[in-house]
Amino acid sequence: MSGAVLPTIADNAPKGIAPGNRSMINRLTESLDFNAQALMLRAERQRLIASNIANADTPGYVARDLNFAQALKQATGTAGGGTGGPVIPTASHAAHLGAGPAARSEANLVYATPSQTNLDRNTVDMDRERANFADNSVRYEATLRFINGNVRTVLSAITGQ
């Protein structure tokens, strides 16, 4: 992170139950925001693992992975869940302005340590990548279910049933 001031946990801590401090709609959507950030990071990690699998036979390719916990902490500005950190705009096109996802995620990308030596210096371990891929897709689906549950909760609250 370059220069951006991250709110600390203390900044985000609930300040009593005074109605003026945190509006009702915030409370409804902050968990949704948190899960949306998690979903985006899961998608990012999925793409990364797909790249590793695609390059399993490329000489000299170095496998990479995402430090998910750290990336989520940065994306939401919290250690735990549900306190709605800053929403960082992502640039999905080269012409977009702003910090862009690169500045945010490049620091969280780590290089995989090779488990077995390889003559062509490729460090993709297919067993590990396949396990990570399955793990990440299950967690992606879990996040989807959390969001679905959240939406249902909000829906039943606003329809008053």
Added chain:
Amino acid sequence: MSMFQIFNVAGSAVSAQSQRLNVVASNLANADTVAGPDGQAYKARQVTFQTQLMGQVGAAGVTVSNVSEDQTPGRRVLDPKHPQADAEGYVTYSNVNAVEEMVNMISASRSYQNNVEVMNTAKTLLQKTLQLGQ
């Protein structure tokens, strides 16, 4: 939407692996080719993969950077009765090593399957994402 990049990444890998399979197929088909009148037998071909960055951070596809020919001399077999035998009675066959090619083929087909599965999983996840909130 970053999940859509997975199709580009895995798709590039699938096409690169199928090109590798193509090369293996032509090598195996020409395993027993003998040298023609020019004395040059078929030379085994080999693909070289290279990482291809796809714009976004972490999205790295793969591409075939070049197809090279194996320059080792071909097998020479003494067979004076063969129509293609040279002045000394030797026939030059291609330098294809059938065992190596079979191993290459298995490796390519496994990598192909892996990448197809990656695309299938990504497709399932995207479909579930589309049904979000319903």
